[in-house]
Amino acid sequence: MLDQVHSFPVQVYYEDTDFTGVVYHANYLKYFERAREHLLGVEALVKLYEEQGVGFVVYKAELRFKEGMRFGDRLEVRTRVTVPSEYRAVFDQSIWRDGQGPKVEGRVELCCVNREGRLVPLPDLRKPRHEGSVG
Amino acid sequence: MLDQVHSFPVQVYYEDTDFTGVVYHANYLKYFERAREHLLGVEALVKLYEEQGVGFVVYKAELRFKEGMRFGDRLEVRTRVTVPSEYRAVFDQSIWRDGQGPKVEGRVELCCVNREGRLVPLPDLRKPRHEGSVG
């Protein structure tokens, strides 16, 4: 998983835009998160939370906005993940349209916490993975 | 509480609008809910949920949109609540601007459920109440 660029499609709906005609800036963080959930596996995330009480938490995010996306745009979220330690996952993510970009770039850093809010090691992201399993 | 009209102010921000220039239709449900939370008492709702595991749940909503509100508008949410049975609270809510309205009208019906999702009687809404206490 770590050597690949993960690609995830996003459609811009009414709900995503604001009165200036472009996507409201905070919503790109939503797009990035949807992509991360699919990269990690939605079912695996559900299982991790329900069985172990462990969830991913964003502790840092950086965003650069280069061009505003518009209603009806079909976007691609490109994500590359690196794991600098057993406690931190760093996602470099960007927004592309018609193969052109990046229109928005971001780095989002996550850790895992348990039910008590304590830091725990990440599940193993380096093994081959299918939708529905982490590690 | 039951014989009064409760008034709650809402400001329209960037986040609330869409590219057509007006407030995105689903967001009026958010405005209505903020008003209901203040009418019921935010602290009381927190306490009810944390101590008894009981929360209010919307089971029915009806909305009529007459005029779109815009960025920068200072709105008033007017709410009147009736309690037709010990299990149901009916909130008649509307959006006003500069004392003129209703611009949007709604009826939202709620019940209370416990941690297992079972229906439980409402807390007593008929007694005098201060912010921070239900019943």
Add this chain to the structure above:
Amino acid sequence: MLDQVHSFPVQVYYEDTDFTGVVYHANYLKYFERAREHLLGVEALVKLYEEQGVGFVVYKAELRFKEGMRFGDRLEVRTRVTVPSEYRAVFDQSIWRDGQGPKVEGRVELCCVNREGRLVPLPDLRKPRHEGSVG
């Protein structure tokens, strides 16, 4: 288009839920709208707005909530549209999970307005249509 049930998939993400563990009630209106946009054709809606300044506007919505959907759920939005007059389109929409439902039911009524906010006739929804064209 008018005799068919349109089916649209929706995934429940973090962003859709609230602290009670289920999808925040207003967000089902977002799911319904995404489905309507695909039924009508996203590109056609963009073209209609950019070339003629005409857009669809919700003037009435009714919702019944039967069961709360959860993080990770893969939902289906089922939509049937009727056109009682040349000015009104009525969408009967519902949420299904694993082929079971409806979990949420709604009726959303729309009209079309031009740049001045005047009511205009709907584009013809009765002709065969492909994604990218209305009528």
Add this chain to the structure above:
Amino acid sequence: MLDQVHSFPVQVYYEDTDFTGVVYHANYLKYFERAREHLLGVEALVKLYEEQGVGFVVYKAELRFKEGMRFGDRLEVRTRVTVPSEYRAVFDQSIWRDGQGPKVEGRVELCCVNREGRLVPLPDLRKPRHEGSVG
């Protein structure tokens, strides 16, 4: 305006949280923007956009999340603005609760663009200002 810390209150509602029990990370960007709008003056922003077609645009944002805020929390957004050039405004913003914090810290950088999306100088933020006027 430039030498002061601007304080803005935010209440955490159902709509702001996700199923893990805390505020969804992207929503702090909404809180920060509401505070910036009040600091700059909502009416002035409306006037600037309607009369000159000029609006503020976020081109960079950095966020650090230290503790998750919860339903019912009454927060304070503290904002300090600096203007390193006539084209850039830098907002250092943070979230406080019960006078304790920062729970979330951010730096959000904005510029102004006109209707054609061209960069234009900022309105003068250094003069005394009242709600309802920029510069």
